[in-house]
Amino acid sequence: MSTTTVGGPRAGGADRARRWHRARRSLHGVSFVLPNFLGFGLLTLGPVVALFAISFTNWNVFGKAKWVGLDNFTRLLKDTSFHRALLNTLYYSALHIPLTFALSLGLALLLDRKLRGVAFFRTAAFFPYVTSIVAIAIAWNLLFSKDFGPINQVLGFFGVADPPGWTASSSWSMPAVIIVGVWREMGYYMLLFLAGLQTVPPELHEAARIDGANAWQRFRNVTLPCLRPTTFFVTVMLTIGSFKVFDLILVMTDGGPGQSTLVLSQYIYQKGLVENRFGYASAISVVLFALCMVVTAVQFAVNRRRNG
Amino acid sequence: MQRSRYSVLAASLAALSLVATACGSDDPADAGGPVTLSMSAWTLSSTPEFQKLADAFHAQNPDIKVEFKEYDATNYDTQLTADLAAGSAPDVYVLKNLKNFVTYQSGDQLLDVSDVASSLGSSANGLANYKAEGVTYAVPYRQDSWYLYYNKDLFAKAGVQPPAATWTWADYEKAAEGLAKGLKDSGSPAKAAYQHVWQSTVQGLALAQTQGADLISGDYGYLAPYYKRALQLQQSGAQVDYGTASTNTLQYQAQFGTQQAAMMVMGSWYVATLVAQQKSGAAQAFQWGFAPAPQRDASTKDKPVTFGDPTGLGINAAIDEAKIAAAKKFLAFAAGEGGAAALASIGVTPATLTDTVTGAYFGVAGVPTDELSRFAFTNHDTKAENPVSPHTAAVQNVLRETHSAIMSGSSPVEAALDEAGKRVRSEVLQSK
Numbered sequence: 001m002s003t004t005t006v007g008g009p010r011a012g013g014a015d016r017a018r019r020w021h022r023a024r025r026s027l028h029g030v031s032f033v034l035p036n037f038l039g040f041g042l043l044t045l046g047p048v049v050a051l052f053a054i055s056f057t058n059w060n061v062f063g064k065a066k067w068v069g070l071d072n073f074t075r076l077l078k079d080t081s082f083h084r085a086l087l088n089t090l091y092y093s094a095l096h097i098p099l100t101f102a103l104s105l106g107l108a109l110l111l112d113r114k115l116r117g118v119a120f121f122r123t124a125a126f127f128p129y130v131t132s133i134v135a136i137a138i139a140w141n142l143l144f145s146k147d148f149g150p151i152n153q154v155l156g157f158f159g160v161a162d163p164p165g166w167t168a169s170s171s172w173s174m175p176a177v178i179i180v181g182v183w184r185e186m187g188y189y190m191l192l193f194l195a196g197l198q199t200v201p202p203e204l205h206e207a208a209r210i211d212g213a214n215a216w217q218r219f220r221n222v223t224l225p226c227l228r229p230t231t232f233f234v235t236v237m238l239t240i241g242s243f244k245v246f247d248l249i250l251v252m253t254d255g256g257p258g259q260s261t262l263v264l265s266q267y268i269y270q271k272g273l274v275e276n277r278f279g280y281a282s283a284i285s286v287v288l289f290a291l292c293m294v295v296t297a298v299q300f301a302v303n304r305r306r307n308g
Numbered sequence: 309m310q311r312s313r314y315s316v317l318a319a320s321l322a323a324l325s326l327v328a329t330a331c332g333s334d335d336p337a338d339a340g341g342p343v344t345l346s347m348s349a350w351t352l353s354s355t356p357e358f359q360k361l362a363d364a365f366h367a368q369n370p371d372i373k374v375e376f377k378e379y380d381a382t383n384y385d386t387q388l389t390a391d392l393a394a395g396s397a398p399d400v401y402v403l404k405n406l407k408n409f410v411t412y413q414s415g416d417q418l419l420d421v422s423d424v425a426s427s428l429g430s431s432a433n434g435l436a437n438y439k440a441e442g443v444t445y446a447v448p449y450r451q452d453s454w455y456l457y458y459n460k461d462l463f464a465k466a467g468v469q470p471p472a473a474t475w476t477w478a479d480y481e482k483a484a485e486g487l488a489k490g491l492k493d494s495g496s497p498a499k500a501a502y503q504h505v506w507q508s509t510v511q512g513l514a515l516a517q518t519q520g521a522d523l524i525s526g527d528y529g530y531l532a533p534y535y536k537r538a539l540q541l542q543q544s545g546a547q548v549d550y551g552t553a554s555t556n557t558l559q560y561q562a563q564f565g566t567q568q569a570a571m572m573v574m575g576s577w578y579v580a581t582l583v584a585q586q587k588s589g590a591a592q593a594f595q596w597g598f599a600p601a602p603q604r605d606a607s608t609k610d611k612p613v614t615f616g617d618p619t620g621l622g623i624n625a626a627i628d629e630a631k632i633a634a635a636k637k638f639l640a641f642a643a644g645e646g647g648a649a650a651l652a653s654i655g656v657t658p659a660t661l662t663d664t665v666t667g668a669y670f671g672v673a674g675v676p677t678d679e680l681s682r683f684a685f686t687n688h689d690t691k692a693e694n695p696v697s698p699h700t701a702a703v704q705n706v707l708r709e710t711h712s713a714i715m716s717g718s719s720p721v722e723a724a725l726d727e728a729g730k731r732v733r734s735e736v737l738q739s740k
Contacts, residue, residue, distance in 0.1 A: 061393050062415025081735055141555045148552070168551025170718035258713030258724070273386050275701045276411050 051289075055282035065279065072283035082284065084259045085267040088174065092263060093242035095178045100238055101231075104186040108193030109219075122194070126187035133184075137251035140180045141167055170260035173253050177261055181248055185241070189234050196230030197223070232303045239299065240292050264288045343634040344373045346398035348388060350381035357656045361449065364650035365641045372634045374400075392417050392624070399627045400635050403446050403620035406437055406694040407701050412622065414698070418445040419623040419632065424639045432643045432659045434618030437696055447643035448618035448659035450651065452576045453690040454512065455614070456480070456602060460595035462498055462570035466490025471571075471599040473683050474609040477537060480571075480602040484546040487570045500546040502569035503538060504560040505553050507704075507711035508615075508693055509573060510534045516615035516691035517604040524697050526733040528707070528725040535714050535721045542715075550715035565591030573601055575616060576685075580655030583674035597676040600684045613689045618659055661686065702736040 055072055059065030076082050111122050128136065143151050144166035152163035164172040200223055208218045246265035249255065255262035264284060272281030349358040362374035377398045379387045385408050391397035403409055412418050425435055425444035434448040456471055463470045468486040487500035503509050514534040515521050521530040542549040547569070548558065564572045565585050579598065585591035600612035621642055623635045641647050645665065648658035652669035666686055670677050694700050710728040713719040
């Protein structure tokens with residue numbers, strides 16, 4: 001009884017102290033993550049939510065937006081330029097993703113050895129990724145120049161009588177942009193693959209070698225399975241990056257000649273920032289977002305099935 | 309004690325509010341004293357017209373000062389639109405082109421300046437473009453027009469007669485052929501002409517010079533003869549082809565300024581640029597002049613038809629009310645003879661042209677003073693490249709893509725123009 005009487009307030013005080021201590025620790029934790037969450041909420045989540053809302057309006061940046069329901073989306077169904085931009089985006093992605101994947105993996109395998117000057121070659125391969133996109137576009141445009149460009153001169157040396165017009169030709173402009181895109185990004189993905197290759201246990205290779213597996217068999221049955229988390233990450237990032245391609249095309253070809261290199265991101269830019277049709281531009285952004293989500297979801301599902 | 313604490317707090321707040329009020333009343337406009345207006349501008353280091361206007365105005369109105377907010381020249385409209393939407397745009401802003409006037413006007417971002425416009429009378433060229441539903445929302449201070457620039461030395465070298473005020477496009481083509489041959493024979497590497505990659509170089513003149521042509525019609529057959537001529541000239545080698553000019557990012561200033569082309573159709577702003585570049589050494593020293601843009605036929609020889617957009621000044625609808633009078637005063641000055649004379653004195657083509665202004669323009673050292681250049685400067689009918697319409701920006705986008713398709717040889721002329729018409733009708737004219 002006396003224990004209860006004496007100990008009660010003490011126990012209550014200890015509880016309060018513990019609760020206060022816990023709350024203080026939580027507050028400390030929250031205070032550390034809050035700036036990041038606030039930044040994310042204000043600069044990422046807010047605009048994304050606003051984007052969805054604006055896509056159902058005819059907002060032109062000034063004044064009030066008028067709710068137009070699904071008008072923007074139904075208009076997209078009939079918009080031939082949007083269809084062209086969508087097809088071009090898929091065209092770019094269909095070539096850019098596998099080419100970048102294969103070349104960056106090949107480069108990583110090549111530079112994963114103990115070679116003399118390997119650090120220099122790794123840096124050289126990564127260098128385009130950190131170079132200004134404008135400088136890259138200007139330099140490659142000069143290389144692609146139809147009459148004076150070194151590329152066509154080399155092709156001429158090898159007997160190509162009618163070399164392509166590259167960025168000045170509607171059929172060759174997209175391949176030209178893809179070549180530059182692959183060249184620019186393969187260094188970055190090479191680094192990711194290099195990091196992945198470090199995680200492959202050498203003893204597995206050793207065991208396979210003892211079992212008589214040749215280089216291709218070791219790559220196919222040891223390296224690739226061990227690299228699965230990296231290849232999955234690279235594929236997802238490459239896919240999203242390819243669907244969003246913008247700056248390179250804007251500077252190299254500005255979507256032309258004609259609409260031969262017009263992609264979805266540039267179409268969004270045109271409708272939004274050039275024509276001030278932010279409602280319509282938002283609707284196109286929603287479609288691009290949905291496209292990225294669907295493809296990424298499929299990639300996740302396939303990956304889960306493989307791992308399972 | 310409690311009470312005295314509250315008293316101290318109240319006194320502190322009162323003192324603070326007094327200080328704040330004092331700071332607020334520091335705005336000279338409230339007191340009728342000196343006023344500082346903010347104004348948009350771009351690349352101040354190489355575009356002296358803004359400072360010139362501000363200085364000339366301040367000299368006449370010592371109580372009003374104009375300070376600049378600098379924007380990126382290429383992304384001017386995007387950045388200004390963002391600032392207007394955010395409420396942080398300057399008091400007075402430049403309407404860099406007519407294409408976006410509707411956006412600002414229909415978005416209630418411009419103040420009614422009809423009173424300023426009526427004080428200018430009919431002397432300011434391009435004023436009518438800024439009128440909507442009977443109200444004027446901006447006034448022009450510059451009115452550029454496109455001329456034919458020619459290199460007198462290269463014409464003499466090729467043995468070709470220099471341009472005349474009565475030149476038609478047929479004369480231009482004939483001269484281009486003669487120049488191409490003459491320059492080659494004389495061992496000069498220069499081309500007969502340079503046509504820059506912009507859509508304006510073909511479409512602006514076609515729209516201005518073709519009777520009944522309408523940018524918003526969705527019918528672009530009127531562009532065909534102009535495109536066929538341009539393609540023919542590049543196929544014959546008389547001018548650099550579009551692919552080379554775009555992939556090599558050729559600069560028109562360098563093409564004409566370093567004598568790589570004997571003729572070039574370009575806007576009147578290039579006069580001031582070439583004069584400055586010859587002075588600084590960025591362009592070579594040679595004899596040059598400018599003539600009216602070649603005409604479709606001889607019927608317009610007395611008043612050659614060309615194109616060009618005015619550059620206007622408007623007042624931000626969100627301006628502090630106390631500054632409105634000063635801002636209107638500045639607009640009246642900039643678009644009137646005072647501003648025009650100041651601009652002309654640095655080789656910029658103002659919207660208001662009077663004898664005094666013309667005198668000031670041709671008094672600039674380096675500006676060609678021959679009869680033909682004077683005729684081109686003073687006598688022309690300038691049509692707008694971007695007629696004011698809510699559809700203009702979108703139509704220009706479609707026509708920009710059409711231009712690159714035709715000039716690169718990716719699409720035959722008629723097919724590309726048909727396609728442009730279809731796209732404009734379905735994507736632009738039917739859109740909300």
